[in-house]
Amino acid sequence: MxxxxxxxxxxxxxxxxxxxxxxxxxKRKLREEYSWLWIVTGVSILLVVWRYDLLVRFTHFxxxxxxxxxxxxxxxxxxxxxxxxxxVKISGLxxxxxxxxxxxxxxxxxxxxxxxPPEDESDDG
Amino acid sequence: xxxxxxxxxxxxxxxxxxxxxxxxxxxxxxxxTHILVVDDGSRDRTGQxxxxxxxxVLRLPFxxxxxxxxxxxxxxxLRRGYAFAAQMDADxxxxxxxxxxxxxxxxxxxxxxxxxxxxxxRKIYRAPLARxxxxxxxxxxASVLVRQHITDPTSGCQALxxxxxxxxxxxxxxVDYPDADVLLMVHRAGLRIREIPVRMYAADDNxxxxxxxxPVYYIFKMFLSIAVTLLRRHALPSDRRxxxxxx
Numbered sequence: 001m002x003x004x005x006x007x008x009x010x011x012x013x014x015x016x017x018x019x020x021x022x023x024x025x026x027k028r029k030l031r032e033e034y035s036w037l038w039i040v041t042g043v044s045i046l047l048v049v050w051r052y053d054l055l056v057r058f059t060h061f062x063x064x065x066x067x068x069x070x071x072x073x074x075x076x077x078x079x080x081x082x083x084x085x086x087x088v089k090i091s092g093l094x095x096x097x098x099x100x101x102x103x104x105x106x107x108x109x110x111x112x113x114x115x116x117p118p119e120d121e122s123d124d125g
Numbered sequence: 126x127x128x129x130x131x132x133x134x135x136x137x138x139x140x141x142x143x144x145x146x147x148x149x150x151x152x153x154x155x156x157x158t159h160i161l162v163v164d165d166g167s168r169d170r171t172g173q174x175x176x177x178x179x180x181x182v183l184r185l186p187f188x189x190x191x192x193x194x195x196x197x198x199x200x201x202x203l204r205r206g207y208a209f210a211a212q213m214d215a216d217x218x219x220x221x222x223x224x225x226x227x228x229x230x231x232x233x234x235x236x237x238x239x240x241x242x243x244x245x246x247r248k249i250y251r252a253p254l255a256r257x258x259x260x261x262x263x264x265x266x267a268s269v270l271v272r273q274h275i276t277d278p279t280s281g282c283q284a285l286x287x288x289x290x291x292x293x294x295x296x297x298x299x300v301d302y303p304d305a306d307v308l309l310m311v312h313r314a315g316l317r318i319r320e321i322p323v324r325m326y327a328a329d330d331n332x333x334x335x336x337x338x339x340p341v342y343y344i345f346k347m348f349l350s351i352a353v354t355l356l357r358r359h360a361l362p363s364d365r366r367x368x369x370x371x372x
Contacts (some may be wrong), residue, residue, distance in 0.1 A: 098189065098300060102197045105163075105183050106204065114172075115181040115201065116160055117129075 002052040014045035037082050044074070131228060133160045134198030135180070136191055141169035144215050148178035151213070154221040155228075161201060162215070165194040171215075192300035194247035199294040201349040203287075211284040219282040223323040227284035236319030237289045238311055240275070241282030245322035259340065263305040263347065270351065271312040278305040282323055285344065289316055299350055302343055306350035313354065 011069035019040045024030035048055050059070040103125075133151050137144050144162060151160050162175035166188035176182045183197060195212060202210045211228055213219040223241055230239035260279060267278035285293065292298070292314055299306055311318060 095296075098193055101186055101189060102193065102200055105185050105197055106201055109181070109183045109201070114176060115161070115183060117181065118179050 002049070009048050010049045014042045014049065017042040017045070034085075037078070037085065041078055054104055128155065128158050128228075129210070131158050131232055132198075132202045132207040133158055134163065134195065134197065134202065134210055134212045135160065135165045135175075135215050135223065136165055136194035136212075137167065137169045137171050137175065138165040138172060138188060138191075139169050139249065140215040141171045141319050142175050143181050143217050144171055145174045145178040147213075147215055147221070147298045148180045151221040151224065152179060153223055157298070159207075161198055163198045163201075164195040165189060166190070169273070182356060190301060195224075195256055195265040195303065196298055196300055199298075205296045208288070209284065211326070212281065214281045218326050220324040220326070221276060223282065223321075227282070227321050227323070230286050230321055231286045231289075231320055232305050234286075235317075237286050237316035238318045239284040240277065240308075240318060240320045241280050241284075241323035241325075242277035242320045243280065243325035245320055255340070259344065262344075265293070266351065267305045267308050270309045270355075271318065273312075273318060275308065275318070277320065278308050292316065300320045302346060305347055306354055308313070308355050309351055312340070323338050 012095060017038065021030065021042065025032060025035050048076045052067075059065070059067045062070065062073075064070050064073070099104050133155065135147060135151070140147075142152055143241070148160055148162065151158075160180040162172070162180045162182050164172040164175065164184040166185045172182045172184050173280060185194060185197065198212070199210065209231055211224050213221065213224065219241065223313055227239040230236050239262060260277075263278050264276060267275040289311065293307075293312065297310065301311075308318060
């Protein structure tokens with residue numbers, strides 16, 4: 001069984017996480033696509049408060065001894081996933097920044113005339 | 126002979142001191158050929174020096190690395206419709222008088238990519254020991270993978286035709302340290318590679334864009350890149366759906 005204090009603490013924590021996420025999404029400070037993992041976390045904490053036995057069963061299932069170590073494990077897995085998610089996003093953004101920079105460079109060359117062929121007197125650009 | 130269908134691309138980062146001379150010697154070796162210096166966000170007057178020597182200049186808004194600067198040059202070549210291009214480094218380690226032979230190799234249709242090798246010809250170039258070991262490794266690897274004897278897979282002195290220009294300008298060109306893995310991609314895309322002996326000098330100072338990089342990361346990246354290239358099913362950019370990120 002889970003002590004009442006723990007239950008209250010976990011419940012309050014989950015509510016704070018969920019409210020914060022919804023609030024950030026509502027204010028458009030967080031895009032929906034980034035919010036789902038956080039919402040999953042908040043809901044998972046609520047689930048553990050409500051059905052502690054599920055955590056105990058899961059602990060047995062994965063061969064762990066203490067339910068707390070399962071919680072730490074899940075926390076770590078969550079952090080790893082969210083970092084992986086960010087790495088993927090950053091890779092995409094890096095590529096977009098690269099393409100944008102190259103595009104700007106090419107356009108700037110056209111506009112400022114630094115890429116005009118040296119012996120080309122005719123103005124066609 | 127004038128070749129207006131040819132572009133020489135020189136990526137440069139903080140090469141104010143040398144770039145003028147390099148541009149001048151390219152102009153001397155290939156009279157009338159267009160020269161493009163891609164200034165990779167230098168903090169010195171690289172762009173001005175290059176323009177002063179008669180080169181066309183593109184300037185990236187910030188330092189983005191050798192591969193990005195190089196690819197910018199190829200995107201330019203593709204848009205302007207150049208049929209052939211050559212690339213060389215801005216630090217004076219390549220010999221511009223070798224470019225005509227490299228270009229002739231792609232111009233004659235003998236190859237789609239002519240690779241300037243410092244090991245086929247007279248040996249002026251002396252690399253530091255650690256670097257030589259790395260070179261040997263990639264040399265073996267490249268030769269096995271490309272099924273062709275490759276002596277200098279890390280060469281930055283190359284000439285290419287329009288098919289290869291298109292390939293270098295595409296999304297699959299690996300912009301962080303393009304090297305031996307590019308040869309494998311080129312090979313898998315069905316483009317023909319040919320090595321040509323060139324002279325090469327040890328870079329005059331540490332300003333070379335290849336130095337100062339962490340060699341361990343470099344080797345790791347090269348193996349990873351080669352491994353995933355082998356795992357990919359599509360070799361040509363056109364085979365692939367549009368690049369970029371999904372939303």
